[in-house]
Amino acid sequence: MAIHDWPAQERPRERLLAHGPRALSDAELLALFLGSGTRGRDAVQTARDLLGTHGPLRRLLDLPAAQLARLPGLGPARSCALMAGMELAQRHLAARLQQGECVGQSVAVAARYLQHRLRGRPNEVFVALFLDNQHRLLACEELFHGTVNAASIHPREVVRRALALNAVAVIVSHNHPSGNAEPSRSDREATNALQRALALVDVRLLDHLVVGEGPPVSFAERGWLPEPGAAS
Known part of the structure; x- marks a missing residue:
């Protein structure tokens, strides 16, 4: 069953909008980056496979971009999006320090x-x-x-x-x-x-x-x- 066929209250995007990102599991957050899964598997299942083989999440995200790009379900575009998201998070924290927080x-x-x-x-x-x-x-x-x-x-x-x-x-x-x-x-x-x-x-x-x-x-x-x- 594709994610869009799930009950609305169980879909990662709808749950994030309703309850915030902290309500989502690592696999669900990763699935939002993936957007779609591999053949025969939805995005959440694909994210779980990635975390099961290459995880936990921090270990997966510590992989070099070139290695991420070769993993099933990622590829160059999605791996670049992940790296960009991590860099944005770091710059956001740096900006908060610059504001004196x-x-x-x-x-x-x-x-x-x-x-x-x-x-x-x-x-x-x-x-x-x-x-x-x-x-x-x-x-x-x-x-x-x-x-x-x-x-x-x-x-x-x-x-x-x-x-x-x-x-x-x-x-x-x-x-x-x-x-x-x-x-x-x-x-x-x-x-x-x-x-x-x-x-x-x-x-x-x-x-x-x-x-x-x-x-x-x-x-x-x-x-x-x-x-x-x-x-x-």
């Missing part, structure tokens, strides 16, 4: 942006978000690139960029390609050194977010970023 103690918008940008990268990448005095985004820069399990952090370079951009606050992040976001001892030591170096030029380190599978780990939420000189 990470003001205050919550860095949820920054966490979502960095998770989207870093998760799935094959090597460790260290990123810094430089913020103005209203915590609006001045620049997002990938400062250091490493191996599958390490990336060296050079505080002097982060300080240099902060001064060049006239930033008053910084959020940093790096990924763990293993998927285990638990910070290592060296992560904590490097972050402490970075916080001290930034404090010397009156720049505040708001958070260090480690990206892996699941939610990023926040140094600030764990209480690992006390003000320099504060009693421990």
Whole structure:
């Protein structure tokens, strides 16, 4: 049975319009991109097949565009649409940062942006978000690139960029390609050194977010970023 023959309340498009995108499963959201299925299978069945063979969803969407284009039910046009949708989502989150939506103690918008940008990268990448005095985004820069399990952090370079951009606050992040976001001892030591170096030029380190599978780990939420000189 084709999707247009389903009861209206069960069709993905109608359900999205009535209840919003969060009401749909991964397969249903993917089916809306596909538009139609492969021979003998509707779009939702085709999406389920893709997720069953190449999923879960994040793993499927982390595939290079050329590889996506070769999968049944996708092809060049649909794979390009998926890649464009993901890029739009990342730019939307960046725009929210530029509008100052990470003001205050919550860095949820920054966490979502960095998770989207870093998760799935094959090597460790260290990123810094430089913020103005209203915590609006001045620049997002990938400062250091490493191996599958390490990336060296050079505080002097982060300080240099902060001064060049006239930033008053910084959020940093790096990924763990293993998927285990638990910070290592060296992560904590490097972050402490970075916080001290930034404090010397009156720049505040708001958070260090480690990206892996699941939610990023926040140094600030764990209480690992006390003000320099504060009693421990």
